[in-house]
Every structure is written in C-alpha cells, then in structure tokens.
Amino acid sequence: MALKGNLHDFSITQLLNLIHLARKTGTLAIDGRNNAARVAFKGGKLVHATSGGADGRLVNLLIKVGKITPEQGKQIPANKSDRDLSEMLVKAGLLTKQDLDIMVRANVREVVERLFALTDGVFRFEPNVLPDDQLIVDPPLSLDNIIMEGTRRLKESEKLQDELPNLDITLHFTDRPDTRLRNVNLSVEEWRVVSYINPKNTIRQIAQANNMSEFQIRKIVYGMLQAGLVELIRPAGGALTPPPGARPVPAPISTEVKRSVVNRLIDRIKRI
Amino acid sequence: MQTVKMVVTGPFSAGKTEFIRTISEIDVVSTERKISSDAERVKETTTVAMDFGRITVDDDLVLYLFGTPGQKRFDFMWEILSEGMLGFIVIVDSTRPETFREARNILDTFRGYAATPYVIAANKQDFEDAWTPDDLRIALKVNRSLKVLPCVATDKEAVKSVLLELLYSILETMDLEAE
Numbered sequence: 478m479a480l481k482g483n484l485h486d487f488s489i490t491q492l493l494n495l496i497h498l499a500r501k502t503g504t505l506a507i508d509g510r511n512n513a514a515r516v517a518f519k520g521g522k523l524v525h526a527t528s529g530g531a532d533g534r535l536v537n538l539l540i541k542v543g544k545i546t547p548e549q550g551k552q553i554p555a556n557k558s559d560r561d562l563s564e565m566l567v568k569a570g571l572l573t574k575q576d577l578d579i580m581v582r583a584n585v586r587e588v589v590e591r592l593f594a595l596t597d598g599v600f601r602f603e604p605n606v607l608p609d610d611q612l613i614v615d616p617p618l619s620l621d622n623i624i625m626e627g628t629r630r631l632k633e634s635e636k637l638q639d640e641l642p643n644l645d646i647t648l649h650f651t652d653r654p655d656t657r658l659r660n661v662n663l664s665v666e667e668w669r670v671v672s673y674i675n676p677k678n679t680i681r682q683i684a685q686a687n688n689m690s691e692f693q694i695r696k697i698v699y700g701m702l703q704a705g706l707v708e709l710i711r712p713a714g715g716a717l718t719p720p721p722g723a724r725p726v727p728a729p730i731s732t733e734v735k736r737s738v739v740n741r742l743i744d745r746i747k748r749i
Numbered sequence: 750m751q752t753v754k755m756v757v758t759g760p761f762s763a764g765k766t767e768f769i770r771t772i773s774e775i776d777v778v779s780t781e782r783k784i785s786s787d788a789e790r791v792k793e794t795t796t797v798a799m800d801f802g803r804i805t806v807d808d809d810l811v812l813y814l815f816g817t818p819g820q821k822r823f824d825f826m827w828e829i830l831s832e833g834m835l836g837f838i839v840i841v842d843s844t845r846p847e848t849f850r851e852a853r854n855i856l857d858t859f860r861g862y863a864a865t866p867y868v869i870a871a872n873k874q875d876f877e878d879a880w881t882p883d884d885l886r887i888a889l890k891v892n893r894s895l896k897v898l899p900c901v902a903t904d905k906e907a908v909k910s911v912l913l914e915l916l917y918s919i920l921e922t923m924d925l926e927a928e
C-alpha cells in the first residue's frame with residue numbers, strides 16, 4: 478500500500494528516517510509548492526533522485542557541469558533514456574565512468590538535501606517501484622549521513638533566516654576602512670556576489686543573477702556582514718522594493734559615468 | 750553614491766596585486782593562495798579569484814580597483830570582473846619576455862569583453878634587465894595610439910601616473926564619442 482501524506486504532518490526528516498529504519502524499497506514522490514522531486518530507495522538506501530521536470534535529466538546535468546554545451550544538448554533526442562545516453566558518452570570517450578559516477582552521486586545528494594527546506598507539500602511512497610531507464614547510484618548512498626547533514630543545514634538555515642529575514646533589501650560596501658577587513662579571504666562564489674553589490678540590486682536579485690538558492694545567498698551575505706565588508710541598506714518607508722522581474726545590474730555601469738566624474742577621479746588621484 | 754570600477758589584469762606574477770596594494774586606501778582584500786606547483790614557484794602566493802582595492806573620492810564617489818587572477822585556470826573570473834568597468838590596465842612584467850605572448854592574449858580577451866579604454870603598464874622598470882616601454886610596444890605588437898607606460902608597482906608615484914594616464918585616455922574617448 479502506498480504511503481501518502483502532507484509534509485505539514487510528517488516532515489522530510491521523519492520520512493527519510495522511516496525509509497532508512499524500515500529498509501524500504503520504492504519511489505518517493507514529493508510535490509511541494511515550488512519544488513517537486515522523485516527519490517528512489519533500495520533496502521533503505523538512496524539509489525536515485527531527480528528534481529523538477531526536465532531539470533533532472535542527465536542532459537541538463539551535463540550542461541550544468543559544463544561537460545557539454547547547451548547547443549550539443551539540444552541535439553540529443555528527448556526520448557533517449559539517461560542510461561542509454563550515458564553508455565553512449567562513455568563509449569565515445571567523452572565521459573569516464575568515474576566522472577559520471579561522481580556527477581550523479583553529487584546530484585542525488587543535492588536534490589535530497591534541498592528537500593529538507595520543504596515544509597509544505599504532499600508526498601507519496603510507492604513500494605517496490607524503481608525507475609527503469611534512469612541512472613542508478615551503485616553502491617547506494619546510505620541515508621544516515623544525509624539525514625544528519627540535512628538537519629544540520631535546516632538548523633543553519635533557520636538561524637540565517639532569523640539573522641537576515643528580508644532578501645528584498647540592498648547592500649553597499651562599508652564606507653569606512655575597517656580593521657576587520659584585514660585577512661578577509663573570499664571564495665569564488667563570494668566574489669561573484671561582490672561583483673553585483675550596488676545599491677540598485679536587492680539580495681534576492683543578486684541570488685537570481687548567480688543562480689543561488691536563498692540559503693546560499695543568505696550564508697554568503699551573512700558572512701560578508703560579519704566580516705564588515707558590506708552593510709545593509711534599510712529601505713526608507715519600505716516602498717523601495719523593485720518590481721520582481723527587474724533585471725539586476727552588475728556593479729558600476731560605465732555608460733553612466735560622466736566627464737565630471739572622471740575629472741573628480743583625476744583630482745583625487747593627484748592628491749594621493 | 751556612485752561607484753566606478755577599473756580592472757587591473759595581466760599575466761601571472763606581473764605585479765597586479767602589488768599595484769593595487771600600493772594605491773588602495775584599504776588593506777587589499779585579496780584571494781591569495783600558496784603556490785603548490787613547482788613550475789609556478791617564482792613567488793610564494795598567487796591570486797585565485799581577485800584583488801579588491803578602494804580609493805574614496807568624496808561622500809558620493811568611490812573608485813574600486815579589481816585585480817584579476819593571473820593564472821589561466823582562473824580565467825572564468827575575468828568576464829565577471831570586467832562587467833561595467835570604466836577602463837582597464839594590462840600589467841606586464843618587463844623582465845620576463847616569456848610572458849609577453851600571454852599578455853597579448855589577455856589584452857585581446859579583455860578588449861573583447863568591452864570597448865573601454867585601456868593602457869599597458871611596463872612593470873618592474875626598477876630591474877636592470879627590464880625591457881623598455883618602446884621595446885615592449887614592439888614585442889606586444891601594439892599600435893602607436895595606445896599608451897605603454899613605465900611602471901614600478903611598488904612605487905606610489907609610478908602607480909598614480911599609470912592610473913592618471915588611463916583616466917586621460919578615458920576623457921579623450923568621451924570627447925571623441927561626443928563629437
């Protein structure tokens with residue numbers, strides 16, 4: 478009999494724990510408000526996971542990690558199963574079995590870890606149903622680590638949510654040189670965010686421009702706030718939220734620069 | 750408040766970080782890592798994402814200097830950094846002709862990102878075996894209309910004059926576009 482319910486009543490953590498402890502085999506379908514996923518288990522261990530519709534296909538995964546270009550992706554027939562495609566690519570020497578394995582594993586983990594943030598939605602577990610044309614993770618991934626990591630992230634994410642509740646506000650670089658700036662070491666992700674910091678872009682827009690989740694952007698911005706690199710600009714009167722579709726502009730745009738600005742720069746540098 | 754950005758680029762170990770460090774009013778926020786491969790161990794550390802320096806003009810104008818990583822394997826950062834730049838500086842180590850070809854490639858790549866003005870800094874002129882700016886111009890096959898400037902990245906006056914020359918070129922371009 479299928480196991481059905483609402484995530485309100487039975488959380489992802491509880492579900493995964495149940496599957497883990499009862500060593501269940503089958504497919505779990507989750508339909509959340511803005512996240513859908515299919516996750517398959519064998520003997521209580523994870524063998525497969527996809528999120529969204531087409532997003533979960535191998536082609537898109539290959540494009541995402543830069544193994545093939547979007548153009549090459551378009552040439553692959555939509556009805557080709559992931560398993561056939563991977564065999565073809567490995568045979569053609571375009572991908573090693575090991576690369577493929579690492580990629581699929583990482584993707585499965587990511588899909589499942591993202592589910593922990595869902596609090597709304599319905600689930601349905603079909604026992605003994607497994608995907609037949611998909612890539613299976615072999616050996617299967619044990620759930621205990623994933624549950625631990627997921628719960629840890631959930632706690633962190635709740636804390637970050639408290640620290641930085643509003644993503645529709647903007648950031649600017651700290652004005653005064655601060656001793657805290659010493660020894661700041663930023664990651665590539667953080668630098669990507671830095672290049673969009675500008676009083677015109679909300680934190681949410683910066684996240685969208687960089688394809689980052691709310692969790693990722695909260696974590697990065699929180700780190701930069703702690704380091705004294707940026708400050709939040711509180712909207713005056715609360716009416717400053719730009720339209721949701723507005724495209725974020727990368728930090729300074731040269732076309733807006735006027736002669737007078739260049740002259741002021743010249744004067745300043747002469748005085749250094 | 751308005752912020753403007755300039756990019757400092759050039760091959761590995763040309764002196765980009767040093768250049769920004771010399772002129773920035775804040776400690777340069779940099780992403781240095783210890784160098785692991787022997788082939789590249791001409792110095793201790795290298796920039797892996799970018800350097801970030803700042804010059805405040807007044808309450809409503811700030812200039813940011815972004816230094817790119819020199820090593821080829823970090824070149825995915827280049828395009829991100831070049832977005833919205835007012836101009837750029839290509840720093841070349843004048844004592845290492847083996848890097849000139851690379852400098853030329855970097856120059857072409859950045860020109861491809863944006864049609865903004867740029868200058869070339871013939872760095873490390875304090876070394877005896879440094880190529881002169883004129884010789885460097887020929888080696889890099891750059892046009893007479895472009896500035897190839899002598900530079901010592903550790904010397905504030907030299908760095909100032911490179912930045913000023915770039916700003917003068919920016920003014921000239923604005924004049925041309927206005928006509």
Ligand SMILES: Nc1nc2c(ncn2[C@@H]2O[C@H](COP(=O)(O)OP(=O)(O)OP(=O)(O)O)[C@@H](O)[C@H]2O)c(=O)[nH]1
Pocket residue numbers: 759760761762763764765766767768792794795796797817818819820872873874875876900901902903
């Ligand atoms: N004597 C002298 N040394 C310089 C000059 N410019 C840079 N250096 C030194 O050259 C070495 C390399 O300079 P960096 O500023 O690290 O070079 P970089 O371009 O940032 O290098 P990467 O980030 O690794 O690509 C450092 O030891 C600097 O101190 C100069 O004009 N004269």
Ligand SMILES: [Mg+2]
Pocket residue numbers: 765766767795796800816817818819
């Ligand atoms: Mg450097």
